[in-house]
Amino acid sequence: MIKILLNGCGGKMGTAVTNSAEAQNNITIAAGVDKTSKTNFNYPVFKSISEVNIPCDVILDFSRPDALDELLDYSDKNNLPIVICTTGYSKEELNKINEFSKTHAIFRSANMSIGINAVNIILKELSQLLYDNYDIEIIEKHHNQKVDSPSGTALLLADTIKDSIKSETISYINGRSGISPKKHNEIGIHAVRGGSIVGEHEVLFAGIGETIEIKHTAISREVFAVGALKACAFMADKKTGLYDMNNVLSTK
Structure with a gap:
């Protein structure tokens, strides 16, 4: 035991x-x-x-x-x-x-979560495959009592993507405001806080004419x-x- x-x-x-x-x-x-x-x-x-x-x-x-x-x-x-x-x-x-x-x-x-870590493994290969032709954004949602922002999980996913892309220096943008067109080498990380949301994380790959979304939702x-x-x-x-x-x- x-x-x-x-x-x-x-x-x-x-x-x-x-x-x-x-x-x-x-x-x-x-x-x-x-x-x-x-x-x-x-x-x-x-x-x-x-x-x-x-x-x-x-x-x-x-x-x-x-x-x-x-x-x-x-x-x-x-x-x-x-x-x-x-x-x-x-x-x-x-x-x-x-x-x-x-x-x-x-x-x-x-x-x-085993599910989040499975997603993280998938991102290692998917990021290399898609980066040249897709913009990448991360959206995370949590309850209104969560102290840190962005979430540790959002940073975990972002770091995995960053480490997988060898061809360019990647930078993080925590939210967006003002007039600032997105640069391709930026990963936007957006935090939502409200109610009793346990945890939601979505990675968006946005290309020309299509988007790919990988999402994990913790129900409890x-x-x-x-x-x-x-x-x-x-x-x-x-x-x-x-x-x-x-x-x-x-x-x-």
Whole structure:
């Protein structure tokens, strides 16, 4: 049985992970961390990760970027792999994660959905095929409480497209305003926030006389929870290295 330490257990995703874990036979939430949670869980909840004194096999993080230092410190002291699902990190924080992975095991993905990561794999080949004759735009939609914009998933998809196109330097345009004709080497990233939208991401390839749209819609948070638990099972025995959902999918 794989024992998870769930950092951010009191949030919406923390609750979804807790509910999904109850249906698993090989994985369980052994302890949680949340500063403000008032929800009653069937596992102990600590105010700070530094207070956790329960044996676990892997840390699953659905919190905020400012928790990173404490998270890495606990991983280091307890020799535990980490599955990071938090987004909105600065370049400095991402560099810190990459450096930490040289001596510790870290999994980081902007989106835990298997579907989104399948789309990401498709984009690697499709972008090379279509770029010369198509403009590329990304539209993402989320609920009105989402903090970071554009979403980490939108940037994940954009980075995949950018890395796939070797012939030109690609730049990102976050939304558009004023009089500014689109340049072919620009990928527009447009963020919509409203209501309770779980998550929608659309990649538009617009050519002369036709468009191609690749769209993923998350209907519930359960899809992210299931992916996160799969990542935890994958990471439980890892000692060093930086992993993502491509590594999980490649084992199938």
